[in-house]
Structure formats: C-alpha cells, structure tokens
Amino acid sequence: MTIPIAIAPRPARPALKSLPITYLATVFVVLVCVSLMSVEVWRSWNARNIELHETEIATSNLARALSQHADDTIKEADTVLVGLVERLEVDGTGSASLERLHALLIHHIAELPQLNDLSIYDETGLWLANARTGPVPLVNNSDRQYFRYHRSHPGRGPYIGPPVRSRSTGAWIVTVSRRYNHADGSFAGLVLGTINIDYFKKYYDSFDIGRAGSIFLSLNDGTMLVRRPMMDDTIGKNLSNYPIYRDYASRSAVGTAIMKSDQDGIERLIAYRHLQQYPLFVTVARSKNEVLAEWRADTYLHLFGAMLLTLALGLLGWRLIHQIRLRLLAENDLLCVQESLRMLNRHLEQLALQDSLTGLANRRQFDNALRDEFSRAMRTENSLALVMIDVDYFKQYNDIYGHLAGDECLRQISEIVKASKNRPGDLAARYGGEELVVLLPDTNLAGAVAVAEKIRVAICNLHIEHPSSTFGLVTVSAGVDAFVPVRDDNIPFELIQAADRALYAAKSAGRNRVCSSADPR
Numbered sequence: 429m430t431i432p433i434a435i436a437p438r439p440a441r442p443a444l445k446s447l448p449i450t451y452l453a454t455v456f457v458v459l460v461c462v463s464l465m466s467v468e469v470w471r472s473w474n475a476r477n478i479e480l481h482e483t484e485i486a487t488s489n490l491a492r493a494l495s496q497h498a499d500d501t502i503k504e505a506d507t508v509l510v511g512l513v514e515r516l517e518v519d520g521t522g523s524a525s526l527e528r529l530h531a532l533l534i535h536h537i538a539e540l541p542q543l544n545d546l547s548i549y550d551e552t553g554l555w556l557a558n559a560r561t562g563p564v565p566l567v568n569n570s571d572r573q574y575f576r577y578h579r580s581h582p583g584r585g586p587y588i589g590p591p592v593r594s595r596s597t598g599a600w601i602v603t604v605s606r607r608y609n610h611a612d613g614s615f616a617g618l619v620l621g622t623i624n625i626d627y628f629k630k631y632y633d634s635f636d637i638g639r640a641g642s643i644f645l646s647l648n649d650g651t652m653l654v655r656r657p658m659m660d661d662t663i664g665k666n667l668s669n670y671p672i673y674r675d676y677a678s679r680s681a682v683g684t685a686i687m688k689s690d691q692d693g694i695e696r697l698i699a700y701r702h703l704q705q706y707p708l709f710v711t712v713a714r715s716k717n718e719v720l721a722e723w724r725a726d727t728y729l730h731l732f733g734a735m736l737l738t739l740a741l742g743l744l745g746w747r748l749i750h751q752i753r754l755r756l757l758a759e760n761d762l763l764c765v766q767e768s769l770r771m772l773n774r775h776l777e778q779l780a781l782q783d784s785l786t787g788l789a790n791r792r793q794f795d796n797a798l799r800d801e802f803s804r805a806m807r808t809e810n811s812l813a814l815v816m817i818d819v820d821y822f823k824q825y826n827d828i829y830g831h832l833a834g835d836e837c838l839r840q841i842s843e844i845v846k847a848s849k850n851r852p853g854d855l856a857a858r859y860g861g862e863e864l865v866v867l868l869p870d871t872n873l874a875g876a877v878a879v880a881e882k883i884r885v886a887i888c889n890l891h892i893e894h895p896s897s898t899f900g901l902v903t904v905s906a907g908v909d910a911f912v913p914v915r916d917d918n919i920p921f922e923l924i925q926a927a928d929r930a931l932y933a934a935k936s937a938g939r940n941r942v943c944s945s946a947d948p949r
C-alpha cells in the first residue's frame with residue numbers, strides 16, 4: 429500500500445514592507461542628485477552676482493572717467509574765457525583791442541578741438557568779435573538764455589547754458605559763458621565759448637557699452653546735453669521726471685542703481701556722477717541683459733552638463749537599487765524555499781514515524797520510544813507500563829463488512845486509544861495489524877490496568893455492530909505489564925513479551941477484558 433505524502437504548502441513570500449537598504453540607497457541617490465544640482469544653481473547664482481558687481485564697478489569707473497573728461501573739456505574752454513574777460517576789462521572794446529582779441533580767438537580755436545566757436549558780445553547782445561568769421565555779422569544774441577542770465581546775474585562765474593543750435597555752423601553746441609563788466613561793475617557784455625556736442629559724442633562712441641547701453645551728459649537741472657546713442661529730439665530735453673534723476677542724481681553726487689526704462693522696457697545697471705567743477709552730471713547705463721549674456725550662456729552650458737551628470741547618476745543609482753532589490757527578493761525567495769524545505773522535512777519526519785491509517789505512532793516510533801523510556805525508567809528506577817490491545821474477532825468483521833469498513837473500525841478504535849493518553853510522555857502506537865499498544869512511563873501495573881480498562885469500556889461504548897462476535901459488538905482485549913527495569917537483568921522486549929502473554933490470557937479467558945501479568949494463570 430502506498431502512503432500518500434501531503435507536501436506542506438509553500439509559505440507565502442513575506443511582503444517586502446521595509447527594505448531599509450533600498451530606501452537608504454534611494455535617499456542617497458536623490459540626495460546626491462539634488463546636491464549636485466543645488467551646488468550648480470548656487471555656483472551660477474554666485475557667478476551672476478559677481479558679474480553684476482564687477483559691471484557695477486566698471487560702470488562707476490566709466491562714469492568717473494567721463495565726468496573727469498567733461499570737467500577738463502569745459503575747464504579748458506572756461507580758462508580761455510577767464511583770459512578774455514580779463515583782457516576786455518583792461519583793454520576795453522575799442523577796435524584795436526577787438527582786433528587783437530580776434531587774433532587771440534582764432535589762436536584758441538585752433539588749439540582746442542572741443543571749441544566750436546568763441547565770441548564776444550556787448551551789453552546789448554551785439555556780436556563784437558568771433559573766431560570763425562572775419563567781419564562780424566550784425567547779429568544780436570540778446571534773446572539767448574546765456575545773455576539774459578549774465579545781464580541779470582552779477583556773478584562772475586561761468587554759466588553753462590542748455591544746448592542750442594549754433595547760428596554760425598548749425599551744429600548742436602553747449603555754451604560756456606562769462607560776463608565782463610565796466611569799470612563801475614555794471615554789465616558790459618559777455619564772452620562765449622561753444623563746445624561741439626559732436627566732440628563728446630565721438631568720445632563717448634569710443635567706449636564699448638553694448639547695443640542697449642547709453643551715456644548721458646546733463647545739466648544739474650536735468651537738461652540733457654549729450655546722449656549716446658545720439659537722438660536729436662532728446663538734446664535739450666528735460667530729464668527731471670526720469671527716476672534716475674528724480675530719485676538718484678538730484679539727491680546725491682555719485683551712485684548706482686538698477687532700474688527698468690519706461691521707454692524701452694530694458695532693465696539697466698546705471699552709474700551716475702556729478703562733475704566736480706561744473707553743474708553737470710554724467711550717467712552711464714548698461715543693459716543687464718547684455719551684461720549677463722555671457723554668464724547666461726555659461727550657465728546654460730553648466731546646467732546642461734550638471735543635468736546630464738544628474739541623469740546619469742540617477743540612472744546608475746536606479747539600476748543599483750534595482751539590483752539590490754532583486755538580490756533582496758532572491759534572498760527572500762531563498763528563505764521561503766528554506767522554510768518550505770524545513771516544513772516538508774518535518775512533515776516527512778512525521779510521516780516516517782506515524783501510521784497512515786490510524787494517525788497513531790508507527791512501529792518504528794514505538795520501538796524508539798520503548799528503548800528511550802526503558803533506559804530512562806532504568807535510570808530513574810520508575811515503573812514502565814505497556815498496554816497491548818487486540819481487536820476481537822476482527823477477521824470476521826473484515827469478512828462481513830469488507831476491508832474498508834475494517835479500516836474505518838480500526839480508525840475509530842485508534843481515536844479512543846489516542847484519547848486515553850493522559851500525560852505528555854504517554855505514547856499510543858499501532859504495533860501491527862489490528863494490534864495497538866500504549867506505552868505509559870512512570871506508571872505502575874494498577875495504573876496501566878486502569879488505562880486499559882478505560883479504553884476497553886470506551887470501545888464497547890462505541891457500539892459498533894459485530895454479528896459474529898459473541899458480544900454482538902466490536903470489543904477489544906488488552907494485556908498489561910509494568911515493572912521497574914534493572915540494568916543487565918531486563919531488556920525492552922521482556923515488557924512486550926509480558927504484555928503479549930497477558931493479552932493472550934485475556935483472549936483465552938473469553939475476550940473483551942483486560943488481563944495483567946499479575947493475574948493468576
């Protein structure tokens with residue numbers, strides 16, 4: 429008969445709830461990627477600030493150089509005017525004096541390239557002498573602002589007027605003028621030097637300030653004199669409402685600002701500086717966009733590189749984590765297989781020691797247990813008991829009901845025998861065929877007889893019909909023996925033999941009873 433082996437179901441793979449190593453690895457990779465990008469962003473932002481700061485310094489320096497240039501340019505013209513005033517006040521405006529002065533005017537014009545013209549006017553605004561022309565045209569300039577200024581202001585200092593178009597050349601000019609007096613201090617006229625705006629323009633054009641950059645030279649009241657890029661309609665325009673004038677240049681001598689133009693919407697870095705000697709100021713503006721163009725290109729390149737690196741790191745990290753995860757899953761699978769094998773082994777072990785029909789211990793397990801308990805009883809000098817049970821008239825039962833019914837009957841009897849075990853050390857086993865045994869450690873003969881009797885009665889109470897039995901029911905006979913084994917005198921087989929003899933006695937005495945080795949024969 430083949431014994432079916434039930435293989436224990438493979439335990440479900442434990443869910444990988446927390447895998448700290450993959451979690452840590454993921455956090456690490458994310459941290460590395462975020463750090464890399466953060467460092468790159470920080471570096472770029474820092475480079476941008478440095479670029480802006482350096483441009484601010486360069487723009488300030490340029491404003492300083494241009495204000496110095498304007499100062500020097502006007503100073504040279506003004507120095508000529510101071511000399512002329514002195515000559516006019518000493519020599520007067522007679523024809524001989526004017527003739528000499530005319531020659532001097534021509535000389536100065538030749539010397540100073542910024543000068544467009546030099547002129548002398550009398551107290552009515554009439555042109556007395558002029559460096560450009562020979563005979564003086566009968567032109568009256570009393571309508572010019574510089575004339576009205578000097579006539580009404582007794583001050584001897586220079587006056588720089590708003591830009592005007594030259595009546596002699598038609599070019600845009602800036603006027604520098606000084607008044608000269610009669611001996612009594614009354615207004616005698618003025619000397620006028622005109623400076624070509626084009627002179628400044630050419631100078632300003634020599635600087636690289638980008639396409640959207642600009643340079644202004646303005647009077648302190650906000651009137652624009654020179655502008656780069658040059659736009660005719662802006663010359664003479666009043667800037668007093670422009671934020672750079674209103675909020676900055678009108679309030680401090682020097683400074684910088686970043687602001688967006690209302691005109692073209694371009695954001696600019698602006699540096700301004702007032703001239704030291706004359707009431708003018710210079711403004712230099714650089715487009716922030718142009719200033720940062722190189723930085724931007726560099727930043728895009730770096731960010732692109734950093735992103736590629738981050739992507740590569742991320743992919744590598746992901747692959748690594750994937751590998752770790754696979755390895756952990758494999759380890760986990762291995763553990764599951766190990767556990768399955770362990771369970772299977774335990775099951776096989778159980779099968780090897782268990783009787784498949786009755787579920788009781790099999791003969792092999794009984795032999796092992798008898799050997800062990802026998803030794804223990806010998807050591808501890810305790811009594812070891814054995815109950816041997818045999819079903820009465822079982823052959824007839826099989827003959828009547830068939831072998832399968834016989835099996836079922838044996839199973840029911842086995843359940844009763846199994847239930848008779850009171851202590852953990854007790855062992856119920858199928859000895860062979862329809863013979864069952866109960867091994868009872870630490871039990872004397874009386875105790876074992878009681879156990880056997882209990883089994884017998886319980887089996888009677890099953891009321892399994894057996895027409896061929898003299899009792900009409902399935903019954904059992906039991907033989908019991910118990911003794912304290914003594915070394916060298918006893919062997920386990922003696923216990924079996926004695927119990928078997930008692931069983932034989934029970935059978936002989938009519939069956940359905942318990943006999944012990946102590947019973948008289």
Ligand SMILES: Nc1nc2c(ncn2[C@@H]2O[C@H](COP(=O)(O)OP(=O)(O)OP(=O)(O)O)[C@@H](O)[C@H]2O)c(=O)[nH]1
Nearest residue numbers: 818819820821822823824826831832834835861862
């Ligand atoms: N159904 C079934 N029958 C078994 C099994 N093992 C043994 N037997 C039968 O049990 C019967 C034992 O018969 P016998 O040894 O003559 O004993 P008996 O008929 O019980 O008679 P007594 O023991 O003298 O009362 C035999 O017919 C065996 O075939 C089993 O596992 N299943």
